[in-house]
Amino acid sequence: MLRLVRNQTPPIPDKTATEVDEYALLQRIVEGDTLAFETFYKLYYPRLFRFILRITRQPDHIEELIQETLLLIWEKPERFNHSSKISTWVFGIAYRKALKSMSRAARSSNNLDVDEYGETIADPLANLAENTETQDWLNCALDILPADQRAVIELTFYHGLPYQEIAKILDCPENTIKTRMFHARKKLQAFAEAKGN
Template identity: 45%
Template sequence: MNGRNHDRELALLDEAWLIQRAAAGDRCAFESLYRLYFPRIARFLHRMTRNAQLIEEVANDAMLAVWQKARTFDGSCKLSTWIFAIAYRKACKALHALDEPLEACPDDCECGPGCQPERLFEQLRLGDAVNAALDTLPLAQRAVFQLTFFHDMGYAEIAEVMACPVNTVKTRLFHARRRLAQLLADQLEERT
């Protein structure tokens, strides 16, 4: 067993212990889960909603549901899958309840402090193009794309999160990739 797999297995055991303790009412264990998952959920929701207020509200609602439903977690899937499914459903409900357009939030640039201005500009421009292209995707395709590429989930996990068949996940991802390739073709040509 390589070191990465061993570390991942230890993390999963820690998470299993934390959810068991939270189910027994241990607030410290839940606080640890909250600190572990809130940033991950917030990143997912940011790409899904682009609304800062909604992100915090939905992430907190999702984590509250985790606290309240910790006893119902049966281990039939990974804890992360269960938590992301809760967050996804909460986000879908919140988005359907909105009667105003979603605001676009600029992403933080991943360019370091010593970065050349031209490179920084190019990164920001490409990031804006990717975000704009993602925003054009239907919610279900956008969520599948994000869970695949930004949260490293497999088809089966995504199917559980989104409560749909694996083939639906594959189809949504296929259409998302095809649409993004069309929308970003000009950006990609300029970079080569």
């Protein structure tokens, strides 16, 4: 049973990902600080939502996978061993849970309604019409990739992670990540040429 410890530390104000010291936040979670966990949750929820949606293509399971990922962090924050960034650790947990979910679903195909999730994953500063067209094209293009290649694309281009960190998240050698990226780019290039873009 999880034992909550009341902490006298003042609440952390809402800040952007770059302004929050994730290491201090995680230390407070280790101490049982629920306010620190709430801040951590708000910080990672949108990032995990987008990542899991892109990997699984299972919109019905996103909330469950986010909850499972963040619950594990709440229950066992001491598992972070400082051998990587906190984000690498969190995305690694989410990736493994997403793979298990996809396996359980036996790769049954779900049609993704981009409009339903567009507000969550879209860049609010981009031109709306252009962004919608780009998102539609990108979603179609990413559908042709297997989950492991989608993960590499997502972590590289949307989360800005280097191959070394992605290799830790996906639990494979860095050269495997490079190979997946190479094959993903070839498939996306062929898709673009076929669509006349």
